[in-house]
Amino acid sequence: MLTKESKIGFIGTGVMGSSMASNLIQAGYPVVVFTRTKEKAQTLIKQGATWKDSVAELAQESDVIITIVGYPDDVEEVYLGRNGIIANAKPGSYLIDMTTSKPSLAVEIYLQAKEKGMFALDAPVSGGDIGARSGKLAIMVGGEQEAFDNVLPIFEVMGQNIILQGKAGAGQHTKLSNQIAIATNMIGVCEAIVYAKKAGLDPSRVLDSITTGAAGSFSLSKLAPRMIQGDFAPGFYVKHFIKDMTIAIESAAELGLSTPGLSLSLKLYKELEEKGEADSGTQALIKLFDQTN
Template identity: 75%
Template sequence: MLTENAKIGFIGTGVMGKSMAQNLQNAGYPLTIYTRTKEKAKSLIHNGASWKSSVAELAQSVDIIITMVGYPADVEEVYFGKDGILENAKPDTYVIDMTTSNPSLAVEIYKQAKDKNIHALDAPVSGGDIGAKSGKLAIMTGGEIQAFETVLPIFKTLGENIILQGKAGAGQHTKLANQITIASNMIGVCEAITYAKNAGLNPELVLDSITTGAAGSWSLSNLAPRMIKGDYAPGFYVKHFIKDMAIALESAQEMGLLTPGLSLSLKLYKEVAENGENDSGTQALIKLFEK
């Protein structure tokens, strides 16, 4: 049973991870962090977080470990091997991977963790930088109900829509369904803005009309205004969305599913990346349409 004084270790303080870690600090949780570059965690350290120089050192010193890294390869690196989380965490530690990753990898982490009496959950999130900052992320979870209920107070610090979707890997599958939905929607948002401009309309006024109707979506309300303003700062990187879509496409193909919208979106985003927008926000897709 975890207490409100449970020590949380956080690995991965990027665009979203940093805000998530900050929310845990604000809620009063003792926070320990590991980053490859200490400078990136400067503000968290200034606010009282402890910094460890390795994953192993962090894993040995906390009760809960949250990971929010970039790619499945990064997840493998921090969880497996003699210097990884699973070889160094204490029994009864709770490990929560909030990275969008392969469902099969989530299952493997769960299996190896269970063998060591460590409780593992896969809990990817949606909501971008806005949701991370406001603590209103959607959290899609896979794993055992006991582990989920134990860490639910922590999830409530990070998000609002928090659902246990099923056994290990279910959180990742749900997040992939989320990304498949966004993939086609982003094309529609770009086409709509381009159409509005070419029709001689004020695109901001158009948004005022269509965001509250049947066309409404998170992307339309939050990313379309950035597109109109030419603001391509990353709330979620193009490169990470490409990674997510590639995982989703591979998973869909394994199930024998046809996903033409996903395939087209992945193709377009790869073109955006080739044009130098890898580190831009996903709203940079509009640049293809503005040509």
């Protein structure tokens, strides 16, 4: 039975992870952290988190372990490596990977965790830096109902729209559906802003009209203003979106699906990355369309 005294290990304190861990600290949970660069965890340590020197040490001392790292290779190393979570966590531990990763890897983690008497959930998120800070992330979960129910109070600290989508891997499949929907939407948002400028309109005023209509979306209401202001700081990195779209295309191919819109978006984002924008926010895509940026 998990309580507010249950120790939460948090691995990965990047743009989103740091805010998610901060919300858990503020909610009163004891939090221990590890990340490859300790400096990135300093703010959390000042808030009361305890630093651990390795994944293994963190896993041994935690009741719940949450990860949000970069790429599937990182997830595999953190969970399945000799010095990883499954080799070192206690039986009965809850393992929650909130990275956007491969559905097949989520299933493998679930199976290996189950063999050790642990409960694994794949729970990728959507909402970017804004949702992470405000605790309003959408959390898409794959795994067993009982495990989901037991960690739901923890999820509720970090998000609002929290849905168990099915068995292991279902959370990742849902997140890939999310990324597919965003991919072509971002192209449309960029083209709309550039069109408004070319037509001699004030693009901010145009947004006032179209964000509440049928064109409304997170990208239009939250990222389009950043595009107009020339703010390309990352709420979600270009390089990570490329990773997500690549996984989505591979998964779609395994399902026998064609995704031409997704393929176009991936092509454009790779072009953007080649121009040195890998660490920019996804809204930087407008630079390919608007030569004034």
